[in-house]
Amino acid sequence: xxxxxxxxxxxxxxxxxxxxxxxxxxxxxxxxxxxxxxxxxxxxxxxxxxxxxxxxxxxxxxxxxxxxxxxxxxxxxxxxxxxxxx
Numbered sequence: 087x088x089x090x091x092x093x094x095x096x097x098x099x100x101x102x103x104x105x106x107x108x109x110x111x112x113x114x115x116x117x118x119x120x121x122x123x124x125x126x127x128x129x130x131x132x133x134x135x136x137x138x139x140x141x142x143x144x145x146x147x148x149x150x151x152x153x154x155x156x157x158x159x160x161x162x163x164x165x166x167x168x169x170x171x172x
Contacts, residue, residue: 089128094120094137099146102159110156113138 098116105111111119117134138157141147148160 088130088133089124091133091136091140094124094129094133095140095146097123098134098137098157099141099159102147102157106159110150110152110158112154112156116157 097120101116101119102111113134116138117131120134120137121129121131123129138147141157142149145160147157150156150158
């Protein structure tokens with residue numbers, strides 16, 4: 087029985103959040119990590135692609151570009167925090 091894209095998305099989000107500020111992940115890095123975690127029989131590239139799409143559509147993660155595309159948790163700017171408090 088294949089793992090649901092939502093479950094893979096949650097695992098990807100947890101991994102990105104754990105390493106936030108220390109490591110940036112490319113889509114391929116996350117895909118390989120999830121296939122390793124859940125096993126090739128349960129998780130494939132198609133499921134991982136759907137999970138990444140779900141993360142982007144929900145706004146939990148965003149693509150950033152710095153010499154390559156990376157998946158990160160959205161940053162909150164310092165001025166945005168001050169405006170939210172008012």
